[in-house]
Amino acid sequence: DTAVSQTPKYLVTQMGNDKSIKCEQNLGHDTMYWYKQDSKKFLKIMFSYNNKELIINETVPNRFSPKSPDKAHLNLHINSLELGDSAVYFCASSQMGQGRTEAFFGQGTRLTVV
Amino acid sequence: AQSVSQHNHHVILSEAASLELGCNYSYGGTVNLFWYVQYPGQHLQLLLKYFSGDPLVKGIKGFEAEFIKSKFSFNLRKPSVQWSDTAEYFCALSGAGSYQLTFGKGTKLSVIP
Numbered sequence: 001d002t003a004v005s006q007t008p009k010y011l012v013t014q015m016g017n018d019k020s021i022k023c024e025q026n027l028g029h030d031t032m033y034w035y036k037q038d039s040k041k042f043l044k045i046m047f048s049y050n051n052k053e054l055i056i057n058e059t060v061p062n063r064f065s066p067k068s069p070d071k072a073h074l075n076l077h078i079n080s081l082e083l084g085d086s087a088v089y090f091c092a093s094s095q096m097g098q099g100r101t102e103a104f105f106g107q108g109t110r111l112t113v114v
Numbered sequence: 115a116q117s118v119s120q121h122n123h124h125v126i127l128s129e130a131a132s133l134e135l136g137c138n139y140s141y142g143g144t145v146n147l148f149w150y151v152q153y154p155g156q157h158l159q160l161l162l163k164y165f166s167g168d169p170l171v172k173g174i175k176g177f178e179a180e181f182i183k184s185k186f187s188f189n190l191r192k193p194s195v196q197w198s199d200t201a202e203y204f205c206a207l208s209g210a211g212s213y214q215l216t217f218g219k220g221t222k223l224s225v226i227p
Contacts, residue, residue, distance in 0.1 A: 031213060033215070035217075040219075041152075041202050041219075041220045041222070042217075042219050042220070043158075043204065043217040043220070045214060045215070045216070048213045048214060050213055055213040056213055056214055090157060090158065092158075092215075094215070096213055101146045101208040101212075101215060102146075102148055102160055102163050103160075103215050104160075105150075105157045105158040105159075106157060107156075107157045108157050
């Protein structure tokens with residue numbers, strides 16, 4: 001069983017479209033994250049949710065909207081996609097409640113906006 | 115605020131050479147420290163972690179790291195690298211009580227056969 005799974009793995013879309021990336025974890029963790037990795041491999045946190053509550057919301061355009069229907073899921077919806085949104089998006093989870101802060105990452109979603 | 119800096123952008127080594135990748139952090143309290151590895155085209159995997167106790171931690175694949183509190187450092191070492199160690203290496207920090215895992219900019223390691 002995959003611990004943190006994201007779908008889709010690849011996403012190619014045109015500018016202006018709206019798209020969603022789904023993430024699910026079966027580790028029983030209480031905290032989930034979205035990270036963006038740019039072409040230079042830099043990993044930047046976008047959002048963090050703890051027990052379905054938004055904890056961290058970095059300076060991300062409001063075209064990006066996370067949704068956490070339950071502790072095991074954290075989806076990312078992106079409106080009006082722009083060329084600069086092209087990147088690899090990683091979902092991750094950890095168990096912050098027990099101080100075990102190591103994060104487990106999904107396989108990533110490579111988003112290409114054309 | 116918490117931050118991580120990795121000194122080397124790209125390191126090129128021959129097989130069997132020894133490796134040391136630098137990592138320094140900034141945070142005013144208790145820290146949890148990590149090294150992650152990202153093989154080409156893959157996701158991040160945890161190499162090793164430090165929460166407390168022995169400052170010399172051993173991870174998978176022969177890697178180890180030493181936490182030196184006075185230097186705010188957590189350098190990664192391996193005595194003898196292999197071609198299969200070619201990857202991007204990320205140092206990361208989580209401050210105690212923080213919900214944020216902050217990454218350094220990564221160091222690309224290329225091992226030449």
